[in-house]
Amino acid sequence: MLFFSHITTVTGVVLPAKQLCALARSKGILSAVDGAHVPGMMKLDVHELGCDMYSASPHKWLQSPKGTGFLYVRDEVIDRLWNTIATEGWDDTKIRAERFQRIGSSNVPALRGLKASIEFANQIGMDRIEKRHRKMADYLLQEMMEIHAHSWTSPDPALRCAIATVTIEPYKMPDPELWMWKEKKIRIRGGLPSKIRLSTPYYLLKKDVERFLQACGEYRETHPV
Amino acid sequence: MIDRRTFLSSFAAVAALTRSPLPDVCQEILAHAPDKIPDGGLYDADEEAYWTEIRKLFLIPEDEVYLNNGTVGYHSPHPRALL
Numbered sequence: 001m002l003f004f005s006h007i008t009t010v011t012g013v014v015l016p017a018k019q020l021c022a023l024a025r026s027k028g029i030l031s032a033v034d035g036a037h038v039p040g041m042m043k044l045d046v047h048e049l050g051c052d053m054y055s056a057s058p059h060k061w062l063q064s065p066k067g068t069g070f071l072y073v074r075d076e077v078i079d080r081l082w083n084t085i086a087t088e089g090w091d092d093t094k095i096r097a098e099r100f101q102r103i104g105s106s107n108v109p110a111l112r113g114l115k116a117s118i119e120f121a122n123q124i125g126m127d128r129i130e131k132r133h134r135k136m137a138d139y140l141l142q143e144m145m146e147i148h149a150h151s152w153t154s155p156d157p158a159l160r161c162a163i164a165t166v167t168i169e170p171y172k173m174p175d176p177e178l179w180m181w182k183e184k185k186i187r188i189r190g191g192l193p194s195k196i197r198l199s200t201p202y203y204l205l206k207k208d209v210e211r212f213l214q215a216c217g218e219y220r221e222t223h224p225v
Numbered sequence: 226m227i228d229r230r231t232f233l234s235s236f237a238a239v240a241a242l243t244r245s246p247l248p249d250v251c252q253e254i255l256a257h258a259p260d261k262i263p264d265g266g267l268y269d270a271d272e273e274a275y276w277t278e279i280r281k282l283f284l285i286p287e288d289e290v291y292l293n294n295g296t297v298g299y300h301s302p303h304p305r306a307l308l
Contacts, residue, residue, distance in 0.1 A: 060295035063283075063303050113307050120306045123262050124279065132276065186290040199294040203280045203302065206273055208290040 007037040012163025065113035133162035136200035
């Protein structure tokens with residue numbers, strides 16, 4: 001089986017998932033895609049992608065309730081999978097993928113929240129959202145490189161979306177991350193030794209990005225190396 | 226027999242349990258949040274103004290900036306439509 005992340009958590013690189021799935025299929029290998037960051041960040045069509053399995057964590061970019069998620073299994077593959085939950089219907093292949101998840105007394109409010117978050121994103125429009133994500137991340141990455149940060153994401157704009165990871169040597173985490181929140185009320189995600197992962201969800205405004213860039217300058221001024 | 230102080234304290238505990246779990250700052254945002262997504266015409270006219278209206282639909286205090294997404298608490302802001 002070929003397993004890979006559609007978008008990598010640390011670097012934000014968008015892998016060429018369609019090509020990788022096609023390559024796996026051509027060799028008779030199953031493809032399983034970790035799409036934790038994808039729904040809500042980019043348009044997603046699992047059928048068009050050609051994967052055998054796809055899983056996601058919609059609390060990230062769809063802002064769905066925590067604890068929600070989904071697993072897609074291509075119909076032709078369903079009968080080849082062993083079910084890890086042995087409850088009524090677990091071996092009934094007629095019910096297709098439902099045998100992997102018997103709803104029963106599960107968390108219905110969370111599922112309703114998931115549905116609401118999908119409807120909300122679709123009302124805005126995923127084309128519009130993805131365009132905004134790319135625009136803001138590209139701008140932020142460019143500005144960070146202007147102030148001598150080093151990119152940790154792909155140099156190809158097509159292979160990145162709403163995550164720009166950079167390193168800011170010689171500063172070490174977590175000090176800049178903690179300073180940003182404590183002094184400026186700006187949340188960033190630090191990574192050892194000197195990485196910061198910058199996400200640009202569509203509710204982020206241009207003035208927010210400018211405020212962060214200004215704060216970066218202030219941090220450098222107040223923390224001479 | 227239960228004394229008066231204990232009896233009244235039990236009411237306070239129940240009251241605390243029935244309060245909204247959202248912080249006051251979120252209650253304030255919710256009270257002033259628009260009730261619908263802005264019209265697409267605004268996007269065509271002024272993209273930044275459109276996203277500014279969208280932001281108002283989220284539980285994000287005015288003075289906070291989130292360059293991280295999907296973390297804990299109300300720093301993982303949900304749109305009003307989910308609440």
